[in-house]
Amino acid sequence: MDLVITGGEVITAGSRGIADIGVSGGRIVQIGGDVPIDASTRVIDATGRFVIPGGVDMHVHLSPAYIPAGVGPGGVTPTGDQALVDDVLAWADDFVSGSHAAAAGGITTIGNMTFSRSGEAPVEAVERTARDAAQDSIVDFVLHPVLLTAQGMAEQVEQLAAAGCSSVKFFMMFDSFDAEAGDYVKVLARAGEQGLVTMIHCEDACVVGHVTGQLVAAGHTHPSNYGRSRPAYAEAMAVARAVAYAEATGSPIYIVHLSSQGALEIARQARARGVPVFVETRPIYLLFDETYLDGEDGGLYVGNPPLRSAEDVSALWSGLSGGGIDTVCTDHAPSLKADKIGPGVDITTVAPGMADLETMLPLLYTEGVRKGRITMEQFVEVTSTNAARIFGIYPQKGTVAVGSDADLVIWDPAEPTSFDGSSTHSRTDFSLYDGWEIEGGPVTTISRGAVVYDAGEIVAGEFRGQLVRKATGSATADNQTIHIGGDNDEQ
Ligand SMILES: [Zn+2]
Missing domain, CATH: 3.20.20.140 (Metal-dependent hydrolases)
Structure with missing residues (x-):
């Protein structure tokens, strides 16, 4: 397993529950149960946080x-x-x-x-x-x-x-x-x-x-x-x-x-x-x-x-x-x-x-x-x-399911902090939200299994995004989605 996210509350459009997530080859391969961890596995503890689709x-x-x-x-x-x-x-x-x-x-x-x-x-x-x-x-x-x-x-x-x-x-x-x-x-x-x-x-x-x-x-x-x-x-x-x-x-x-x-x-x-x-x-x-x-x-x-x-x-x-x-x-x-x-x-x-x-x-x-x-x-x-x-890219994108791309956000439901637009990554020179109270946000952002943002820093390294093409045969897509709380979830 390349990456395992433990202890987070996994939330999709239709379900929620605490489960570990296993990621291999850029995709989600396991949700719930004992996810195998070896010496090369990166483990992220998401206890007390939400895990949502990017x-x-x-x-x-x-x-x-x-x-x-x-x-x-x-x-x-x-x-x-x-x-x-x-x-x-x-x-x-x-x-x-x-x-x-x-x-x-x-x-x-x-x-x-x-x-x-x-x-x-x-x-x-x-x-x-x-x-x-x-x-x-x-x-x-x-x-x-x-x-x-x-x-x-x-x-x-x-x-x-x-x-x-x-x-x-x-x-x-x-x-x-x-x-x-x-x-x-x-x-x-x-x-x-x-x-x-x-x-x-x-x-x-x-x-x-x-x-x-x-x-x-x-x-x-x-x-x-x-x-x-x-x-x-x-x-x-x-x-x-x-x-x-x-x-x-x-x-x-x-x-x-x-x-x-x-x-x-x-x-x-x-x-x-x-x-x-x-x-x-x-x-x-x-x-x-x-x-x-x-x-x-x-x-x-x-x-x-x-x-x-x-x-x-x-x-x-x-x-x-x-x-x-x-x-x-x-x-x-x-x-x-x-x-x-x-x-x-x-x-x-x-x-x-x-x-x-x-x-x-x-x-x-x-x-x-x-x-x-x-x-x-x-x-x-x-x-x-x-x-x-x-836009025809589900369930590759847009959910947390076995077989989906591991596009995941670990979300911290934090105490209110005052927003400062000058600390953001856009090259614009103003923000409409300076001084607004913000009560939560992403701590870690994962794109196809690669951590691209973590604890306030961009950490993408060599990772680059790809063009997402419309899925063919997506008529059966819904059937492929395995929801939290379904057969794949042992809790
Ligand atoms: Zn527009």
Whole structure:
């Protein structure tokens, strides 16, 4: 046995119990009973701690490592037709700093939004990014091809499926969406045929464009107006359209970073009548309401969609415990402070996004589990298991079971400590959570049997993450899962 974890309380989406775990060749080979230990076995005592499956965060933005020398992250000046792509590629973290933040935050699989460069087919962007990430990442990764145009893209879906992709992504918030909506629906139809899930950013471009224009004309351009520039009804109507596309095609959709009660209700009703709709939300919509946008530093809290009302916040928490929301993923899109507040930054130029890879699990645990809003099993479900299932990588990822990858987090339910963003691994230069009380977090993070983070330090050594390909024949996957408390558990 390469690694044995003793005495921890093993928690999956459906079970919990104290059991030892044996790891060999990067996989879990035994749960419960007497796990054999020899001279070369590394033993980790997890007594008094939880052992949970590593987080599966299917929504991150890490820049591939080709930002030109001399141009800082966040500072790329876009030119010509490539402006949009170059601009969105300029996040503060690459696969080195981003994967370090993930490991330190208890996340062992990341799903990166993968943008094509000009003239590059989506499958080429996936292959290029996979090479980069395989050198730089210390956690495993999934790559989501992002389509900034739909023209000719339905024909590319088969190639993407053959390359091991489990998804495509597009944005309804871009001005080009409406002109190409018919082509996007063709992409969605083809994706469903090929077993891919389509990730959709749901905000209506016309509404957002019009309302933003009105605010600019009236001189209301300070970032404190950001919430008004992207109203909740723009999200609700986009979700309604996306749901209708899913209904028309029968193809599954995954609504990224859903933020509001009305949109959630539309998705929930669709699901109740059998439309294949999955819903993701994001930490900021659970942890902050729209009043955070009001201050002078309101720009720091800007994401797309924007922060919503206190009623929306509580509706999302209910969605996590009572159904309707499948996953909490970071949308880790780290910007720098100067791009979010300060001179020249207004509602049309503020950089959306923030770092959350290192903070999502500890904060969801603190605000969710410790405050009794969700159970520990639900915490595992929404941060790991559901994402692995939706994206076709379960039970390789997303659970603690014999045969699964040994992606494990030893979680310490600790006394409250004050959070200090300056000690984190992201290259962003601010945190929304400085001074917040945090009541627990990962002490050890294990990726395919290798300890990559331990006691506050990255210890990955030569270990590198791998591209996780969609499982084939996953229809029987559920039957292969051996739960704690089942036949394999002798306690
Ligand atoms: Zn995103």
